[in-house]
Amino acid sequence: MKLSFLGAAREVTGSCFLVEAANVRFLVDCGMVQGGRIAAARNHEPFAFDPASIDFVLLTHAHIDHSGLLPKLTRAGFKGSIYATPATVDLLGVMLPDSAHIQEIDTKRVAKRLKEKTVPLPLYTLQDAHECLQQVRGIEYDREFAPRVGVRARFRDAGHILGSAIVEVWITEYGYPTRIVFSGDLGQPGRPILRDPTPIEEADILVIESTYGDRRHKDFSATEADMIGIVEKTLFERGGNVIVPAFAVGRTQEVLYHLHRLTCEGRLQRPMVFVDSPMATEATRITREHLELFDEQAKRLAGWHARGENLPYLDFTASAEESMALNRIRSGAIIISASGMCDAERIRHHLRHNLPRRECSILFPGFPVSRRRGRLAGA
Numbered sequence: 001m002k003l004s005f006l007g008a009a010r011e012v013t014g015s016c017f018l019v020e021a022a023n024v025r026f027l028v029d030c031g032m033v034q035g036g037r038i039a040a041a042r043n044h045e046p047f048a049f050d051p052a053s054i055d056f057v058l059l060t061h062a063h064i065d066h067s068g069l070l071p072k073l074t075r076a077g078f079k080g081s082i083y084a085t086p087a088t089v090d091l092l093g094v095m096l097p098d099s100a101h102i103q104e105i106d107t108k109r110v111a112k113r114l115k116e117k118t119v120p121l122p123l124y125t126l127q128d129a130h131e132c133l134q135q136v137r138g139i140e141y142d143r144e145f146a147p148r149v150g151v152r153a154r155f156r157d158a159g160h161i162l163g164s165a166i167v168e169v170w171i172t173e174y175g176y177p178t179r180i181v182f183s184g185d186l187g188q189p190g191r192p193i194l195r196d197p198t199p200i201e202e203a204d205i206l207v208i209e210s211t212y213g214d215r216r217h218k219d220f221s222a223t224e225a226d227m228i229g230i231v232e233k234t235l236f237e238r239g240g241n242v243i244v245p246a247f248a249v250g251r252t253q254e255v256l257y258h259l260h261r262l263t264c265e266g267r268l269q270r271p272m273v274f275v276d277s278p279m280a281t282e283a284t285r286i287t288r289e290h291l292e293l294f295d296e297q298a299k300r301l302a303g304w305h306a307r308g309e310n311l312p313y314l315d316f317t318a319s320a321e322e323s324m325a326l327n328r329i330r331s332g333a334i335i336i337s338a339s340g341m342c343d344a345e346r347i348r349h350h351l352r353h354n355l356p357r358r359e360c361s362i363l364f365p366g367f368p369v370s371r372r373r374g375r376l377a378g379a
């Protein structure tokens with residue numbers, strides 16, 4: 001058996017592993033390399049294998065650095081199935097078309113800058129993304145399945161984002177089974193909303209992510225105290241707004257969860273919360289549709305929510321006009337906006353309107369506390 005690391009080795013994006021055994025060739029993840037122009041150029045390079053020769057793909061989760069080259073793979077001739085958990089399948093349904101949209105915009109921007117008459121081809125188009133989605137199959141957590149004769153696989157909870165999975169694979173070669181475990185991205189135990197990662201008892205080969213392997217997680221009670229302090233002081237003492245730049249998938253839902261929980265528990269006065277990112281809105285809708293994946297605390301909070309008890313005011317903006325209208329709110333609002341490429345303009349105008357005002361704050365969820373201008377803080 002041969003295992004090749006085709007990305008995310010000595011770097012943290014472009015996750016892609018190729019497994020070749022006697023009668024099978026498959027990929028685990030097929031991610032996009034992210035970060036700057038060199039990364040973008042690498043995504044355009046041909047695959048290091050023949051896509052048509054790949055039997056199937058096992059996908060750990062929907063983040064673009066793990067899934068973003070799947071439409072390129074299918075366009076290049078891969079005809080097999082892409083297996084993922086049902087929640088990942090739902091997230092891919094919005095994330096791959098969004099990624100294609102970004103590719104198309106980007107290509108036009110480059111062409112304009114270079115003043116070229118012929119527009120270069122995007123990495124993939126919206127149509128490629130939709131065609132790729134036809135090959136995606138949902139498999140529940142903890143259920144063994146056989147993507148091919150001699151291969152069994154199983155998804156286990158990874159606790160990273162909705163639908164994220166550790167992948168266990170058993171390959172029988174010349175009568176001998178080998179068990180390979182791919183951790184995918186792993187969540188911190190005790191994180192909100194999702195269940196903790198499933199402990200895996202044994203493996204012959206373990207492929208594990210180590211992005212933050214050299215750092216300690218911040219103590220959660222300190223994080224929570226920071227969040228309460230910033231929100232209370234900014235909204236109710238200074239009369240300003242709090243701007244929260246957050247990743248659309250995962251982090252935005254965690255921030256919403258904490259704001260809901262703290263308000264329900266009476267530890268925060270009722271704030272007005274606005275989610276200003278179409279992708280974050282979609283990801284929140286999909287999260288709500290997968291109540292079966294919530295941990296016990298999140299299920300309890302969902303019960304509170306259903307009864308409508310002491311909730312924050314929550315609104316999701318859709319159009320660019322609605323987003324601009326938020327600029328007229330001078331105080332009492334928490335505006336969560338994604339830092340992703342398509343939403344970049346939205347977060348920029350919130351920062352432009354609020355940061356110069358001393359009574360406003362910016363809160364970076366999940367990052368170590370940093371203080372500039374005296375009012376930048378992490379929680």
Ligand SMILES: [Zn+2]
Pocket residue numbers: 061063160185
């Ligand atoms: Zn991830």
